[in-house]
Amino acid sequence: MQQINKNHGQGEDYDILSVGLTSYTLLITEDSASAPEDGSHIITVRSAEEAARYLVLLGDTCSLHISQEYRLEHPEMEKQIRKLACVLQAPDTRLDSRVAAEMMRKLPFDLKGLLRSPIALSPGSPPGSKISKALVHKTSESNILISEPCLKGNIWHFNMSLETDEMHFDHESAHVQGMLMIEALRQVGISVGHLQGLPLDGQIALLSYNMGFFHFVERSSPIIIRAYSSFTADRKSEDKEIPVYAQVIQWGRVCAEAMLIGFAFMSESSCVVKEARIEKIAARQKTHFESRLMQLQQMENNRACA
Numbered sequence: 001m002q003q004i005n006k007n008h009g010q011g012e013d014y015d016i017l018s019v020g021l022t023s024y025t026l027l028i029t030e031d032s033a034s035a036p037e038d039g040s041h042i043i044t045v046r047s048a049e050e051a052a053r054y055l056v057l058l059g060d061t062c063s064l065h066i067s068q069e070y071r072l073e074h075p076e077m078e079k080q081i082r083k084l085a086c087v088l089q090a091p092d093t094r095l096d097s098r099v100a101a102e103m104m105r106k107l108p109f110d111l112k113g114l115l116r117s118p119i120a121l122s123p124g125s126p127p128g129s130k131i132s133k134a135l136v137h138k139t140s141e142s143n144i145l146i147s148e149p150c151l152k153g154n155i156w157h158f159n160m161s162l163e164t165d166e167m168h169f170d171h172e173s174a175h176v177q178g179m180l181m182i183e184a185l186r187q188v189g190i191s192v193g194h195l196q197g198l199p200l201d202g203q204i205a206l207l208s209y210n211m212g213f214f215h216f217v218e219r220s221s222p223i224i225i226r227a228y229s230s231f232t233a234d235r236k237s238e239d240k241e242i243p244v245y246a247q248v249i250q251w252g253r254v255c256a257e258a259m260l261i262g263f264a265f266m267s268e269s270s271c272v273v274k275e276a277r278i279e280k281i282a283a284r285q286k287t288h289f290e291s292r293l294m295q296l297q298q299m300e301n302n303r304a305c306a
Helices: 048-061 068-073 077-089 097-105 178-195 268-305
Strands: 002-007 014-019 024-028 041-045 062-065 150-152 155-160 203-213 223-229 240-250 253-265
Touching: 024 048, 041 048, 048 062, 048 077, 048 097, 048 150, 068 077, 097 223, 097 240, 097 253, 155 178, 178 203, 178 223, 178 240, 178 253, 203 268, 253 268
Parallel strands: 014 150, 024 041, 024 062
Antiparallel strands: 002 014, 150 155, 155 223, 203 253, 223 240, 240 253
């Protein structure tokens, strides 16, 4: 089942494909229920809190499976799980990106759910259309490295492309260069901000970028990036931090990951005001540095003449 959702958070309508296949089944550790034979990935959970977090992260791609016997013994369990999930869906208590990162590191790749999506999965499959330039802050389409997104639950999926006019390497490589992945993930971070409500004239200042590489990424097979962020916003929101966790996946295995932390300005004017303050601070630091340098140089000249 596929449906097209309209996202109105960026100042313009933007089509997002949501793939409604149940790919994951939650089983409670203490429950003796047998796993359904539908090809879904089985995730065992130890508590109502853990089950609620998975329901929030995975959305309608995940189902909770409880045996009749367990329901009779714990009649309030499912209600408690659903209630906790509703709390975690609220904008002010949205599932933290760092918590989601730990969950995604253990999360099997959702091959079943992506089969009917535009995301390319096998060699020769055409990648999806490139994402809008406005959503990655590019002026040239040739420099866009990610496709239009596919949303599954609360996780975004993109294909990564390998061609850009912005980067040129001095030797051929059978593997995707790390710098190229860094730029693709940066574009993912920006686009997720806009897809989750940052207005199109909003800006993001990168504060930190922590990345780990685990396996080589081949150039001959499709590359998928999946990402999650706890960030939500609209034009009435205050400027605030935006954390985005993303994974580079090929052949179903995670080859690299990154946690990007940025500061989101809800408008261009807000960013200009902040930059003006930063420039004043930088000017004072520059003046102090140059003054100190001149003092030291004068002292050295005096010593040389003595």
